[in-house]
Amino acid sequence: MKIAILPGDGIGHEIIAEAVKVLRALELPFETEFADVGGTAYANHGHPLPEATLALAKAADAVLFGAVGDYKYDKLERHLRPEQAILGLRKNLALFANLRPAICHPQLTHASSLKPELVSGLDILIIRELTGDIYFGQPRGRRTAVDGHFPGADEAFDTMRYSRPEIERIAHVAFQAARKRGRKVTSVDKANVLETFQFWRDVVTDVHAQYPDVELDHMYVDNAAMQLVKAPKKLDVVVTGNMFGDILSDEAAMLTGSIGMLPSASLDASNKGLYEPSHGSAPDIAGKGIANPLATILSAAMMLRYSLQQADAADRIESAVTSVLESGLRTVDIASAGTRTVGTREMGDAVVAAIRATTTTITKTTS
Ligand code: NAD
Numbered sequence: 001m002k003i004a005i006l007p008g009d010g011i012g013h014e015i016i017a018e019a020v021k022v023l024r025a026l027e028l029p030f031e032t033e034f035a036d037v038g039g040t041a042y043a044n045h046g047h048p049l050p051e052a053t054l055a056l057a058k059a060a061d062a063v064l065f066g067a068v069g070d071y072k073y074d075k076l077e078r079h080l081r082p083e084q085a086i087l088g089l090r091k092n093l094a095l096f097a098n099l100r101p102a103i104c105h106p107q108l109t110h111a112s113s114l115k116p117e118l119v120s121g122l123d124i125l126i127i128r129e130l131t132g133d134i135y136f137g138q139p140r141g142r143r144t145a146v147d148g149h150f151p152g153a154d155e156a157f158d159t160m161r162y163s164r165p166e167i168e169r170i171a172h173v174a175f176q177a178a179r180k181r182g183r184k185v186t187s188v189d190k191a192n193v194l195e196t197f198q199f200w201r202d203v204v205t206d207v208h209a210q211y212p213d214v215e216l217d218h219m220y221v222d223n224a225a226m227q228l229v230k231a232p233k234k235l236d237v238v239v240t241g242n243m244f245g246d247i248l249s250d251e252a253a254m255l256t257g258s259i260g261m262l263p264s265a266s267l268d269a270s271n272k273g274l275y276e277p278s279h280g281s282a283p284d285i286a287g288k289g290i291a292n293p294l295a296t297i298l299s300a301a302m303m304l305r306y307s308l309q310q311a312d313a314a315d316r317i318e319s320a321v322t323s324v325l326e327s328g329l330r331t332v333d334i335a336s337a338g339t340r341t342v343g344t345r346e347m348g349d350a351v352v353a354a355i356r357a358t359t360t361t362i363t364k365t366t367s
Contacts, residue, residue, distance in 0.1 A: 001030035001308050004060035006037040006053065009082055010281025011291035011344075012066025018293035018348025019064060019300045022320075025352040026304075026313050027359075033060070037089075038068025038082035038281070048085040054092055057274070062307040063089070064300060065276035070283050082281075090130060095266035095274055096166070097173045098128040098245065099302070102232075102252035102262070107325040110336050111257025114229060119255050125177055125237045126252055128245025129170045130266060133196075134160040135242050160196045162241065167200050169269060171207035174239035175214050181236055184215045188224045188240035188248065200241065221248070228252055253278055260292030260333045263299035265306055273307045275299040289343040292331040294321055297351055320354035 007016040035053040068082040104122035112119045137159035145155040187204045189197035208216045262278040277295030305314035330339040
């Protein structure tokens with residue numbers, strides 16, 4: 001197994017260092033290779049996604065990504081900005097499925113904007129189609145209107161479109177993920193108004209015929225936005241298009257309290273993936289040693305589960321994170337009365353110690 005490690009910018013280096021430490025504590029046979037990406041790559045090689053970085057990402061079995069971006073690069077031409085690296089990786093690696101778990105650890109319910117009883121134990125997986133929809137549909141642009149309410153006026157337009165294979169492949173990802181969880185998929189659309197999403201609903205229903213063991217329901221996106229804040233625990237796997245997924249996954253993220261806790265995966269058709277925390281490079285706290293590394297550590301767990309077929313190792317990381325939270329350790333973003341605030345490195349060390357403790361227990365039990 002070869003893992004490409006792309007720390008990126010800002011807190012990227014600090015959080016990736018902890019995730020790598022945790023991966024090494026598992027003592028699995030994998031190789032790691034580091035490369036520059038984002039602003040760091042621009043500064044060192046003149047491009048946010050150098051050829052060598054892309055080649056490494058393509059050759060590896062999985063990519064672990066920190067974060068990119070720094071305000072000092074905001075005046076660069078768009079194609080040279082750090083954030084272009086992530087778009088380039090998604091495109092070149094054909095990463096069409098974005099998986100974002102929204103998990104509210106019972107120890108962190110106070111950090112949510114919802115009442116504790118609504119979010120305690122929350123565990124939703126939002127699956128967003130990542131390479132289609134109105135974000136990529138052609139034609140798009142600006143022109144002079146020839147019809148509509150104001151003929152002759154300037155107007156702008158985008159095109160919403162999905163093909164059957166694009167919907168089929170994301171639906172398969174959702175049904176297969178549901179089989180590893182609560183066997184329930186909610187497909188979110190706007191079939192009552194949009195032709196594209198009536199088609200989406202029809203195709204998801206067709207694919208469902210291959211998964212009789214998984215329950216499927218359909219929900220309009222406006223209702224889904226409501227249900228996420230009214231009764232989020234009723235949802236298990238949510239699958240939706242690129243634009244609705246963009247919005248709903250951020251809404252779901254906020255239910256869990258801190259963005260510093262949220263991992264994500266972006267997968268291709270053969271489950272090769274890029275794994276990254278849901279947050280950015282946090283330039284405001286970079287270099288201070290206070291960033292929460294848990295989203296990146298949990299992204300490494302997703303990488304083990306989805307791309308490297310090491311579900312047991314993924315479970316061990318996730319259990320270690322839970323036990324560290326239970327022990328009362330918190331980085332500053334999730335701290336509250338009665339907990340002990342630690343820095344990035346100390347949090348990573350605590351997860352490593354919890355993993356080693358389970359290794360010792362397993363060895364003792366088997367010997
Ligand atoms: P951000 O996610 O970097 O930060 C938002 C807030 O959350 C900040 O106050 C930050 O300190 C805090 N925060 C983020 N991660 C944290 C962590 N692990 N622990 C503790 N606190 C954390 O978003 P932003 O400030 O809007 O963007 C900063 C830069 O990141 C920009 O250049 C933006 O383009 C980039 N960005 C990159 C990605 C990516 O690499 N995928 C995603 C989003 C934003």
